[in-house]
Amino acid sequence: xxxxxxxxxxxxxxxxxxxxxxxxxxxxxxxxxxxxxxxxxxxxxxxxxxxxxxxxxxxxxxxxxxxxxxxxxxxxxxxxxxxxxxxxxxxxxxxxxxxxxxxxxxxxxxxxxxxxxxxxxxxxxxxxxxxxxxxxxxxxxxxxxxxxxxxxxxxxxxxxxxxxxxxxxxxxxxxxxxxxxxxxxxxxxxxxxxxxxxxxxxxxxxxxxxxxxxxxxxxxxxxxxxxxxxxxxxxxxxxxxxxxxxxx
Numbered sequence: 001x002x003x004x005x006x007x008x009x010x011x012x013x014x015x016x017x018x019x020x021x022x023x024x025x026x027x028x029x030x031x032x033x034x035x036x037x038x039x040x041x042x043x044x045x046x047x048x049x050x051x052x053x054x055x056x057x058x059x060x061x062x063x064x065x066x067x068x069x070x071x072x073x074x075x076x077x078x079x080x081x082x083x084x085x086x087x088x089x090x091x092x093x094x095x096x097x098x099x100x101x102x103x104x105x106x107x108x109x110x111x112x113x114x115x116x117x118x119x120x121x122x123x124x125x126x127x128x129x130x131x132x133x134x135x136x137x138x139x140x141x142x143x144x145x146x147x148x149x150x151x152x153x154x155x156x157x158x159x160x161x162x163x164x165x166x167x168x169x170x171x172x173x174x175x176x177x178x179x180x181x182x183x184x185x186x187x188x189x190x191x192x193x194x195x196x197x198x199x200x201x202x203x204x205x206x207x208x209x210x211x212x213x214x215x216x217x218x219x220x221x222x223x224x225x226x227x228x229x230x231x232x233x234x235x236x237x238x239x240x241x242x243x244x245x246x247x248x
Contacts, residue, residue, distance in 0.1 A: 025064040025065060025066035025085065026058070026063060026064065026065050026066065026085055026086070026087055026210070026214065026218070027065075027066050027067055027068075027069070027083070027085060027086045027087070028054065028065055028067070028068045028069070028086075028087050028088075028089065028208070029068070029069045029070075029071055029076045029079055029080060029086060029087070029088050029089075030046065030050065030068065030069070030070060030071075030076060030088065030089050030090070031070065031071065031072060031073040031076055031160070032070060032160065032162060033048075033090065033161075033179070033182050034048060034181075034182055034185040034186075035048055035049055035181055035182070035185055035242055036048050036049050036050040036090055036108070036110070036181070036182070036206070037049075037050045037051055037070070037089070037090070038070075039070055046068045046069070046070050049108060049238060049239065049242045050089055050090055050107070050108065050206070051068065052238050053107050053108060053226075053229070053235060053238055054089065054107065054208060056225075056229060056234065056238075057104075057107070057222050057225040057226050057229060058222065058225075060225035060228065060229070061218070061221035061222045061224065061225040062221065063218045063221055063222055072159060072160060073138075073140065073141065073160075074139075074140045074159070076088045077091075077209075080101065080209060080210065080211055081100055081101070081211065082211075083211060084211055084213040084214075085211060085213060085214060086210070086211045087101075087104070087208050087209060087210035087211065087214065088101075088208075088209050089206065089207065089208040089209065090108070090110075090206035090207065090208075091142075091206065091207045091208070091209040092142035092143075092204050092205070092206070092207070093105075093106075093205065093207050093209075094142060094145075097209065100209075100212075101209035101210055101211070101212065102209075102210045102211075102212060102214055102216070102219045103207050103208070103209060103210070103219070104207060104208035104209075104210065104219055104222045104223055104226065105205065105206065105207035105208055105223070105226060106205035106206055106207050107206060107207070107208065107226050107235070108205075108206050108235075108239060109203060109204060109205045109206060110179040110180065110181060110203075110204055110206060111179065111180040111181075111200055111201075111202070111203050111204075112143050112146075112177060112178070112179060112180075112200075112201040112202045112203075112204060113177075113178065113179070113180045113183065113197040113198075113199060113200050113201060114130060114135075114175040114176065114177055114197065114198055114199040114201060115165075115168060115175070115176040115178060115183050115187075115195050115196060115197050115198065116168070116174060116175055116176070116195065116196065116198045117168065117169065117171070117194055117195055118194045118195070118196060119194075120174065120175075120198065124175075124198055124199040125199075127147075127150050127152075127201065130152075130175060130199065131151060131152060133173075133174035133175050134156060134172075134173035134174045134175070135147065135152060135155045135156065135173060135174070135175045135176075135177055136155065136156040136157070136158075136164050136167055136168060136172060136173035136175070136176050136177070137155060137156075137157055137158075137161065137164065137176065137177040137178065138157060138158055138159065138160055138161040138164070139157040139158065139159055140159075142204070143177055143178075143179075143201075143202075143204075144157060144177065146201075146202065147177060147201075155177075156172065156173045161178055161182065161186065162186055164176050164178065164186070165183070165186040165187045165190050165192050165195065166190055166192065168195055169187075169190075169192045169194055169195055175198075175199075176195070177201065180197060180200075183195075183197065208222070
């Protein structure tokens with residue numbers, strides 16, 4: 001037998017005996033942002049619209065998810081940047097974040113709004129008009145960064161948004177910058193009836209942002225799965241069936 005041919009056969013046999021390289025399961029992490037993602041206290045599981053959509057997408061893409069954890073958003077973003085095979089959601093895709101992650105989505109969207117108390121009587125028709133009022137929100141979020149870039153200063157910020165419904169109702173500030181849907185949920189769970197949305201700031205898309213170590217093939221498969229879910233209508237049915245969502 002030709003020596004060169006024999007050498008090639010031996011090389012192929014050697015490669016076939018090597019163990020297959022398997023990618024680790026993805027770890028997904030998020031924050032408390034109902035109705036998109038939140039803790040079900042009765043089961044200890046993280047549930048919500050984001051979970052439903054991303055689990056379906058991962059199943060279609062055959063990309064395994066090991067677990068879904070709930071942390072403060074600042075910690076979640078830091079973990080996804082530093083830990084292999086880790087993804088954070090929901091994330092706003094910004095210029096500053098673009099090269100820090102690999103992106104899946106968008107898979108749904110939200111609307112940033114100003115909530116005010118029922119006794120707030122000043123009509124607001126622009127962000128410029130809103131600058132004269134005290135604004136509360138959460139720190140280190142894309143929405144507060146957006147307001148800062150538009151010239152808002154000295155905002156009253158907490159690490160998480162959940163407590164701001166009570167603070168607005170108590171008059172700690174005039175306007176609360178929050179997602180339309182979670183604003184309603186936080187008000188409902190705290191039995192707050194005297195606040196309402198008064199101005200729509202911006203519509204934003206939500207993404208899954210993954211550590212740069214996540215294989216490009218997995219990212220592509222997840223994006224293809226989301227596209228198929230849009231085409232077959234399953235994604236919209238999940239959105240429409242979520243009873244928390246405010247019908248505009």
